[in-house]
Amino acid sequence: MTAMTRTQLSGSDHLTKRVAQVRAGFVETLDERILDLEGLKAMVIKGQRRGEALQAIANQAHRIRGVAGTLGFESLGTLAGKVDEAYAEFCSAPSRSHEELVAFWRANSPALEAMLDEMERLMDSAPPA
Template sequence: MAISQADDSSENTGIDLVIARIRKDFIARLIERSLMLESLKAEVTSSQQPERAISAIGEMAHKMAGVAATLGLQRLGKLSMQLDDLIGSARSSGQAASQTWLIAEGAVEDLLDEMEALLDQSES
């Protein structure tokens, strides 16, 4: 029984190390994601097709929601999920892009703020 517990402990340590490495890589790529989100945000207000940009923001938020929570980045996961839900609900109800953006813009800003905070933490 003691051998089994030791094996479990070393296996958990190995898994923890892998998750920590993935988490570090995920946070390092937040700069790219935040720049993309900023670009999409600008596209919503300056393009003739804001629906495409809003859809891309929703897809990005959806992907980040699951991964962030899995990696222990609870607040980032929560904010991403909220944004994904807002955009998804607006799109499924047939809301105009301009109305969707009015609802989602604050959530985008909150998400960008959290991304920046995580980047700042990783640098210190």
């Protein structure tokens, strides 16, 4: 093995370890993100600043979508993408009636629940720190 090959392997090992650290760090943030999303979900259900809560859910899902996809958490990225697109589209309308909001929530809250379930699954499957 040449010195160059050893250096390349060492660099590759370092990169692999660093990516694993970043992935683990992302998984560690999921608990707080779940709590935030559950709080926003409660606001929608209770009728407290629903529009703001839906927009915040869309924003969170957008961030999760990007990071999860980049770090190789394809399932979470896909689920977050569905939430991101549906909620952002709904929130982009100038005004929504109460009935439209209730219908949207009934139709789209299962996607949010699926995303939350996947976040919990990733946390549960993470190796202990």
